[in-house]
Amino acid sequence: MMELTRRNLLATTAAATAASALAPFVGGARASVPEAGKQAPGIYRYKIGDYEVTQVADGARSFPMPDNFVTGATPAEAKKALTDAYMPEGKLTIMFNPMVVNTGSKLVLIDTGNGPGAYAQTKGAVGQLHGNLEAAGIDRKAIDIVLISHMHGDHINGIRNADGTPAFPNAEIMVPTGEWAFWMDDANKSKANPYNQNYFPNVKKVMTGLESKVTKYEWNKEIIPGIHSIATPGHTPGHTSFMVQSGSGKLLVQSDVCNNPAMFMDHTNWIAPFDNNPALTLQTRHKFYDMAASEKVLVAGYHFSFPAVGHVEKNGKNFRLVPVLWTPV
Amino acid sequence: MMELTRRNLLATTAAATAASALAPFVGGARASVPEAGKQAPGIYRYKIGDYEVTQVADGARSFPMPDNFVTGATPAEAKKALTDAYMPEGKLTIMFNPMVVNTGSKLVLIDTGNGPGAYAQTKGAVGQLHGNLEAAGIDRKAIDIVLISHMHGDHINGIRNADGTPAFPNAEIMVPTGEWAFWMDDANKSKANPYNQNYFPNVKKVMTGLESKVTKYEWNKEIIPGIHSIATPGHTPGHTSFMVQSGSGKLLVQSDVCNNPAMFMDHTNWIAPFDNNPALTLQTRHKFYDMAASEKVLVAGYHFSFPAVGHVEKNGKNFRLVPVLWTPV
Numbered sequence: 236m237m238e239l240t241r242r243n244l245l246a247t248t249a250a251a252t253a254a255s256a257l258a259p260f261v262g263g264a265r266a267s268v269p270e271a272g273k274q275a276p277g278i279y280r281y282k283i284g285d286y287e288v289t290q291v292a293d294g295a296r297s298f299p300m301p302d303n304f305v306t307g308a309t310p311a312e313a314k315k316a317l318t319d320a321y322m323p324e325g326k327l328t329i330m331f332n333p334m335v336v337n338t339g340s341k342l343v344l345i346d347t348g349n350g351p352g353a354y355a356q357t358k359g360a361v362g363q364l365h366g367n368l369e370a371a372g373i374d375r376k377a378i379d380i381v382l383i384s385h386m387h388g389d390h391i392n393g394i395r396n397a398d399g400t401p402a403f404p405n406a407e408i409m410v411p412t413g414e415w416a417f418w419m420d421d422a423n424k425s426k427a428n429p430y431n432q433n434y435f436p437n438v439k440k441v442m443t444g445l446e447s448k449v450t451k452y453e454w455n456k457e458i459i460p461g462i463h464s465i466a467t468p469g470h471t472p473g474h475t476s477f478m479v480q481s482g483s484g485k486l487l488v489q490s491d492v493c494n495n496p497a498m499f500m501d502h503t504n505w506i507a508p509f510d511n512n513p514a515l516t517l518q519t520r521h522k523f524y525d526m527a528a529s530e531k532v533l534v535a536g537y538h539f540s541f542p543a544v545g546h547v548e549k550n551g552k553n554f555r556l557v558p559v560l561w562t563p564v
Numbered sequence: 565m566m567e568l569t570r571r572n573l574l575a576t577t578a579a580a581t582a583a584s585a586l587a588p589f590v591g592g593a594r595a596s597v598p599e600a601g602k603q604a605p606g607i608y609r610y611k612i613g614d615y616e617v618t619q620v621a622d623g624a625r626s627f628p629m630p631d632n633f634v635t636g637a638t639p640a641e642a643k644k645a646l647t648d649a650y651m652p653e654g655k656l657t658i659m660f661n662p663m664v665v666n667t668g669s670k671l672v673l674i675d676t677g678n679g680p681g682a683y684a685q686t687k688g689a690v691g692q693l694h695g696n697l698e699a700a701g702i703d704r705k706a707i708d709i710v711l712i713s714h715m716h717g718d719h720i721n722g723i724r725n726a727d728g729t730p731a732f733p734n735a736e737i738m739v740p741t742g743e744w745a746f747w748m749d750d751a752n753k754s755k756a757n758p759y760n761q762n763y764f765p766n767v768k769k770v771m772t773g774l775e776s777k778v779t780k781y782e783w784n785k786e787i788i789p790g791i792h793s794i795a796t797p798g799h800t801p802g803h804t805s806f807m808v809q810s811g812s813g814k815l816l817v818q819s820d821v822c823n824n825p826a827m828f829m830d831h832t833n834w835i836a837p838f839d840n841n842p843a844l845t846l847q848t849r850h851k852f853y854d855m856a857a858s859e860k861v862l863v864a865g866y867h868f869s870f871p872a873v874g875h876v877e878k879n880g881k882n883f884r885l886v887p888v889l890w891t892p893v
Contacts, residue, residue, distance in 0.1 A: 268671045268706045270594065270616040271609060275700065277892050278604035287599040294892045321860070321875050328889060342597045360893050377597045418874065531650070541890035546650050557650065558887055560657060563606050563623045563871035564689050 266383070271371040276370035277332075277363070279542035281562060283533075284481025286338050286461065289371055290535070290542045293331035293348030293393065294361035300327040305336070305498070306506040306513060313498070320497035327497055331389055332543035333364050334488070334535060335373055336479055338461045340459055342373075343380045344403065345477065345488060346537060350392030351402075363392045365402060378403040380459060383410045384490035385474040386418045386438045387509065388532025394441060401445065409441075409458065412451040418442075423472075428510040431471070467523055469516030470509065476523065486544075487534045492523045494538045500524070503553045524554040533559070582680045591871045605699035606661075606692070608871035610891060612862075613810025615667050615790065619864070619871045620701055622660035622677030622722065623690035629656040634827070635835040635842060642827070642834075649826030658824055660718055661872035662693050663817070664700075665808055667790045673732065674806065674817060675866060679721030680731075685884070693722045694731060707732040709788060712739045713819035714803040715747045716838065717766045719866070724770060730777065738787065739771075741780040743802025747771075751802075759837040760800070796821055796852055798845030799838065805852065815873075816863045821852045823867045825885040832882045835864060862888065 277292025304327070305313040314325055322328050336343045347364060351403070354362025368375060381403050384390060396402045406420040417423050418438040427435070442449070452458040454466035454475065465476040470491045493499035494507050505518060510516040527534050527547040535544045545558040606621025633656070636644040643654055651657050665672045671822040676693060683691025697704060710732050713719060725731045746752050747767040756764070771778070781787040783795035783804065794805040799820045806817040822828035823836050832849060856863050856876040864873045865885070874887040 267669060267708060268666060270666055271618070271701060272616070274609050274891065274893055275607035276604070277890065280600060280603050288603070289600065292890070292892045295889075320889075322889070330889070330892070337597060337599055340596060363892060372600060373597075379596060419771075499749070540887075541892060558869075559607065560624075560649075560651070560659070561621070562603065563621045563692060563870060564603055 273348045277365045277541045278367060279544075279561070281544070281559075281564060282484065282489070283336075283479050283486045284484030286336055286481040288479070288480065288482070288535075289335040289337075289373065289485065291333055291335060291367045291371055291373075292363060292387075292541045293333055293367070294354075294359070294363040294544075295328055295330040296357065296361055297323065297326045297328045299325055304508065306508075307504050308502065316498050316502060320495075320501075322497070327495065327498070330538055330540055330543070331361055332535075332537050332539065332541055333393070334543075335368075335371075335378075336462065338459070338481070341379045341459055342377055343459060343462065344378045344406070345382045346384055346390040347381060347393030349389050351397035353392060355397070361389075361460050362393070365396075368515065375403050376405055378406045381406045381408045382459070382462070382477070383408065383414075384476070384488075385411065385471040386414050386442070387434060387491070388437045388441075389469065390490075390537070391438070391441050394445065398405070401448070406448070408445060408449045409452050411464070411473035411475045412453055413468075413472060415442075415449070415451050417472045426472075428508070428511050431511045443486070467519045469512045469514075469519045471511050474519075485530075485532050486529060487523075487527055487532050489523065489527075489534050491537055491538045492520050493536070496536065496539055499530070500547070500554050500556055501550070508551055598853055605694060605696045606870045607700045608873075608890070610873070610888075611813065612665075612808050612815045613813030615665055615808065615813070617808070617815065617864075618664040618702065619665075619873060620662055620664060620696045620700055620702075621692060621870045621872075622662055622696070622718075623683075623686070623688070623692040623703060624659040625686065626652065626655045626657045628654055633837065635837075636833050637831065644751055645827050645831060649824075649830075653824070656824065656827070659867055659869055659872070660690055660801055661866050661868065661870055662722070663872075664697075664707075665791065667788070667810070670788055671702075671706055671805075672709045672711050672788060672791065673707045673735070674711045675713055675719040675819070676722030676731070678718050679724065680726035682721060684726070690718075693724065694725075695890055704732050705734055706827070707723075707735045710735045710737045711788070711791070711806070712737065712743070713805070713817075713866070714740065714745050714800040715771070716763060716800065716820070717768045717770075719819075720767070721771050723774065730774065735777070737774060737778045738781050740793070740802035740804045741782055742797075743800060743804070744771075744778070744780050746801045755801075757837070757840050762838045785791040796848045798841045798843075798848045802839050812860050814859075816852075816856055816861050818852065818856075818863050818865045820866055821849050822865070825865065825868055829883050829885055830879070857883060 279290040302310040333346045333348050349361040417427040424432050454464050458464050461480040475492050479486040499505050506513045524547050528549050545556045594842040608619040631639040661677045662677050678690040739872040753761050783793050787793050805819050808815040828834050835842045853876050857878050874885045
């Protein structure tokens, strides 16, 4: 019987290597069955009361994390958080998760991913939304409303096809009033931090020409039957979260209250360069997670790991995410 | 601006209800798009060195947890663990996750799920393996080896089709020597606890007639190139885990070292009725998780939540599972 010790584990793997070197059918021979070579489409369905929610992954990117990336942590602390979360050393992975809510009367897409340009540029790592919607059997022409949480490129670029035409041709595009006002006026550049100053041209490029499709919405309203807007400013001036409710079923859609939860929820006071107003970001974040934790409400997060939904818990001075148990039916 | 307080959250949802009552197109009207009404197939791919691993969900069952279900906890403690894990009050959810390893020379299925009989009986809640393999593009005829960890029904019943014919007609069925000896001889019933005594007839029913396809394997051997057997007895006398290794890539396949991790990993010393030898189960479990945690090896667990793979960490006197970040490519 194998003793389960570190020494024997290493012995086992050394033996495996030796055996592999000896076995001509390992490595040298043709596979009996070729590998699939690609991931299954990122699609996950669940019910909120009578509503059907479909999480549809847009993809993920990993990039070397700059030393000054996190405000509120030393470079060493920030890097340790990556390895603590089993990410590759020094590399941060950011995941993108739009979602579709079928309320029975409206088919609502919340945020649109990185778009076809990023799909081409990243060789399919991100910008998967259009393809994954198709895999989910959701016709883009059937989307009634594209609901935008805020106007960063990873949330709005999927509004257009590669050729620039609207990707959701029959959809009304709903944008927070304050968000539209902020980004569509270059006079506001001076109110943005360096990262966000760079985002102004993209917002104009994506949204200009779509004005006739755009409806602006206010905070703290039932903006679509069953969907309330919740003011969560800080990340951007008009950044908005949502409450989806049907019967006793509730879902908080946090949008970007935090980015990667292993970094910015586990360390609730850390700030990313994308967060335009750090103090307001933290004030919003603490309020939002206090509420989510005390109410034990299910929370969907755009940058959570797919299927991007779970419960938020208090963890000392910080919070943590407990991912939902995957329901296979 | 909405204040993020509990009072306002409740006000929001009250308003939602009022609005819904007034809006004739909510609830009363036809959906613009019908709901999909079913979950996306549970399929998740990742690489271990050169090998391609596909997690293929067999489904999940929830059932009212009997008061005496957990040895090592009071009924109240056991029930609290369910709600702490956001499971419905008093109900335990058990998930089932077979997996396929394509080593390049062999296509290996590890465990086979609850089978077509359970699929019919549970209206598709479990027994999804055959359907999900098809959705994954894996032909059951192409499976070279069915590798069995132990002979409980949720691991072996998928070996047969509904009509009793072999579900993997071209596969060798590999079974732990000690496991075969234990279950195929009714004289061993007296060595089993009450739950396991009831499992004897099913093992005979499933395996009898398949003897010519069955190969028995020993512990602590490279039983398939790149796959080692690891002795992890206790849950059953011949219960076996595996180490899958390719190059520097390593994956521990724990099989049933614990059942639902929120119950039996978070509370490492709790025992389920399925665990035949409690003392040996705990000895094995602690050794296995000590090793997995200190080595930071990726661990696949048959009863983890899909995609059923993650890292095991020390958490005081217990351990906890950190689910893998879903890689969308």
